[in-house]
Amino acid sequence: MSNVLVIAEVRGGSLKRSSLEAVTAAIELAGQTGGKAIAIACGSGLDAAGSELAASGVAQVVAIDGAAFESYSGDGYANAIAAQAGEHGATAVVMTHTAMGKDLLPRVAAKLDASIATDATSVKFADGKFTVQRPVFAGKATLTANGTKAVFCATIRPNNYAAASAGGNAEVNKIEPPAGDLLSVVKEIVASSSDRTPLQEAKVIVAGGRGLKEAEHFNLVEDLAAAFGPGVAAVGASRAVVDAGWRPHREQVGQTGKVVSPPLYIAIGISGAIQHLAGMRTAGTIVAINKDADAPIFKVADYGIVGDAFEIVPALTKAIAEVVASK
Amino acid sequence: MEIVVCIKRVPASDTTIKIAADGKSIDPAGVKYELNPYDEFAIEQALLIKEQLGAGSVTVVTIGSKDAQKELRDALARGADKAALLTTDQWISDGASTAAALATWIKSQSCDLVLCGRQAIDSDNNQLAPNLATHLGFACITEVNKLELADGKFTAERDIEGAREVVTCPTPAVLSCQKGLNEPRYPNLKGIMAAKKKPLEEAAAELPAAGLEVVSLALPPERAAGKILGDGADSVPALIDALRNEAKVL
Ligand SMILES: Cc1cc2nc3c(=O)[nH]c(=O)nc-3n(C[C@H](O)[C@H](O)[C@H](O)COP(=O)(O)OP(=O)(O)OC[C@H]3O[C@@H](n4cnc5c(N)ncnc54)[C@H](O)[C@@H]3O)c2cc1C
Ligand SMILES: Nc1ncnc2c1ncn2[C@@H]1O[C@H](COP(=O)(O)O)[C@@H](O)[C@H]1O
Numbered sequence: 001m002s003n004v005l006v007i008a009e010v011r012g013g014s015l016k017r018s019s020l021e022a023v024t025a026a027i028e029l030a031g032q033t034g035g036k037a038i039a040i041a042c043g044s045g046l047d048a049a050g051s052e053l054a055a056s057g058v059a060q061v062v063a064i065d066g067a068a069f070e071s072y073s074g075d076g077y078a079n080a081i082a083a084q085a086g087e088h089g090a091t092a093v094v095m096t097h098t099a100m101g102k103d104l105l106p107r108v109a110a111k112l113d114a115s116i117a118t119d120a121t122s123v124k125f126a127d128g129k130f131t132v133q134r135p136v137f138a139g140k141a142t143l144t145a146n147g148t149k150a151v152f153c154a155t156i157r158p159n160n161y162a163a164a165s166a167g168g169n170a171e172v173n174k175i176e177p178p179a180g181d182l183l184s185v186v187k188e189i190v191a192s193s194s195d196r197t198p199l200q201e202a203k204v205i206v207a208g209g210r211g212l213k214e215a216e217h218f219n220l221v222e223d224l225a226a227a228f229g230p231g232v233a234a235v236g237a238s239r240a241v242v243d244a245g246w247r248p249h250r251e252q253v254g255q256t257g258k259v260v261s262p263p264l265y266i267a268i269g270i271s272g273a274i275q276h277l278a279g280m281r282t283a284g285t286i287v288a289i290n291k292d293a294d295a296p297i298f299k300v301a302d303y304g305i306v307g308d309a310f311e312i313v314p315a316l317t318k319a320i321a322e323v324v325a326s327k
Numbered sequence: 328m329e330i331v332v333c334i335k336r337v338p339a340s341d342t343t344i345k346i347a348a349d350g351k352s353i354d355p356a357g358v359k360y361e362l363n364p365y366d367e368f369a370i371e372q373a374l375l376i377k378e379q380l381g382a383g384s385v386t387v388v389t390i391g392s393k394d395a396q397k398e399l400r401d402a403l404a405r406g407a408d409k410a411a412l413l414t415t416d417q418w419i420s421d422g423a424s425t426a427a428a429l430a431t432w433i434k435s436q437s438c439d440l441v442l443c444g445r446q447a448i449d450s451d452n453n454q455l456a457p458n459l460a461t462h463l464g465f466a467c468i469t470e471v472n473k474l475e476l477a478d479g480k481f482t483a484e485r486d487i488e489g490a491r492e493v494v495t496c497p498t499p500a501v502l503s504c505q506k507g508l509n510e511p512r513y514p515n516l517k518g519i520m521a522a523k524k525k526p527l528e529e530a531a532a533e534l535p536a537a538g539l540e541v542v543s544l545a546l547p548p549e550r551a552a553g554k555i556l557g558d559g560a561d562s563v564p565a566l567i568d569a570l571r572n573e574a575k576v577l
Contacts, residue, residue, distance in 0.1 A: 072492075102469060115421075
């Protein structure tokens with residue numbers, strides 16, 4: 001059997017949207033290996049997430065459900081998942097490249113003595129080999145590589161595969177977490193802010209740089225983000241403004257911040273240093289607003305407006321709000 | 328506490344990447360190298376923990392070319408006690424074999440804590456810590472940006488999508504360090520002089536067969552040249568039109 005296991009991420013009882021992208025990758029891979037796509041989730045109270053996975057197009061769902069898995073434990077989840085991978089004859093294990101994916105899949109791979117590639121933009125199986133493509137050198141090059149081991153693991157970059165919606169009604173196989181001590185355990189999850197869209201999941205990122213002159217002027221950026229409607233847009237920042245303490249590091253886009261790939265990225269008063277471009281050059285559409293017509297950001301932007309952000313951004317916010325209101 | 332810090336010599340973040348003739352590696356001509364930026368946080372955290380406990384040792388280790396002596400000396404100059412260079416001529420893009428080789432070496436040491444960066448900015452794997460911890464049977468917390476140590480137990484914070492996690496683990500542990508964890512100190516002249524006399528041992532890296540076989544390394548497709556729609560707020564309607572009707576993202 002050459003089944004493909006996809007690890008789904010459940011937080012607070014709900015399935016993470018981005019996990020459905022990994023489901024799509026798993027279903028595609030299973031089509032190529034001739035095996036089944038099997039979704040696996042760990043947690044406590046997985047009924048709703050399990051049903052949602054059962055209707056995603058996978059052939060089977062394994063829910064490792066019990067009080068011991070109420071909170072995330074990298075080693076605990078990895079032990080349970082590696083055991084299931086063996087039991088289900090998995091030759092590939094995939095997961096989305098999220099904070100949990102980055103923490104969990106390398107452990108599973110080490111347990112299975114598998115090949116592992118992280119942050120993949122594509123995975124496929126042909127001629128008996130798994131092949132992965134992934135950005136390296138901060139996106140300045142693309143690596144294509146083949147797995148050499150019996151099992152192949154990959155984390156999949158968000159926003160690269162469409163979310164699965166194939167339908168179906170797969171069987172959900174509920175099992176207890178295995179007994180054993182857990183080493184690392186999440187004690188608490190503190191929401192950063194109630195209504196903030198995570199950077200990597202946002203459909204639109206409005207990012208501001210030093211051209212905004214002062215921390216207070218980021219209200220222009222926040223207003224533009226808000227104009228897209230609730231839950232659509234997130235605020236990003238260049239390192240210059242993070243280092244200046246105007247914005248928190250979690251908003252930093254770039255080589256030493258987050259790598260994002262939203263459908264729309266709007267850069268305001270950002271020069272477009274190579275380390276910033278590393279974090280956003282794979283965005284779908286890039287818009288730049290900068291008063292310097294020679295700023296490097298215009299080299300990667302699909303659309304640019306040259307001029308003063310303080311004049312352009314309020315006008316853009318108003319226009320976007322009108323478009324959104326008319327929908 | 329006996330602390331091992333894993334560091335890597337990487338092309339500087341502003342280096343222009345050119346592909347070598349083999350189509351599988353980068354052309355080293357003109358490439359400037361530096362200490363991986365996240366590893367500075369790992370070195371600093373090791374020194375802070377040693378200072379907090381008033382005992383123990385800090386050993387820096389790297390798998391890399393002979394040239395990586397420079398980055399090891401840099402770490403020694405900041406205050407690490409000793410260094411080990413596990414030599415290889417290969418550029419290893421494969422996280423699994425790096426982890427296995429480091430695990431083999433660490434097992435030969437006395438070690439209660441391994442610190443590393445969250446990501447090496449060449450291969451961008453972001454996987455060493457959990458991979459290595461699994462080989463060693465150590466606890467692991469990744470992308471730590473706040474850390475406390477009390478009674479041999481760690482309490483760490485890390486950012487997850489839209490929230491912050493508080494995670495605990497016992498020693499022995501592997502922790503990967505994220506920006507924000509601390510403010511790295513830089514070597515001073517005294518440190519640089521002292522570093523020259525500190526032990527730097529060299530041995531061949533025991534790399535297992537690679538888990539990934541490189542097929543090709545290529546430059547990404549260039550983004551097509553964009554359009555400057557005009558100057559000032561008068562161009563906003565043209566932008567809205569382009570976003571709606573051309574890019575279709577509104
Ligand atoms: C190891 C390393 C890692 C790094 N990692 C990152 C990273 O992850 N992310 C990152 O962003 N940077 C990173 N950098 C820093 C990077 O090199 C740049 O310094 C930084 O991106 C610059 O930020 P900025 O564009 O906001 O500022 P600047 O470069 O100062 O640009 C400001 C821009 O605003 C424009 N402007 C000024 N006034 C106005 C106005 N009124 N209206 C419109 N436009 C205006 C200017 O023309 C200019 O183009 C890193 C650097 C190093 C060395
Ligand atoms: N060749 C290497 N030698 C020593 N440490 C390494 C090596 N490669 C990666 N590391 C460490 O692992 C961290 C994460 O790297 P990576 O998982 O490759 O992105 C880096 O920040 C280093 O601390």
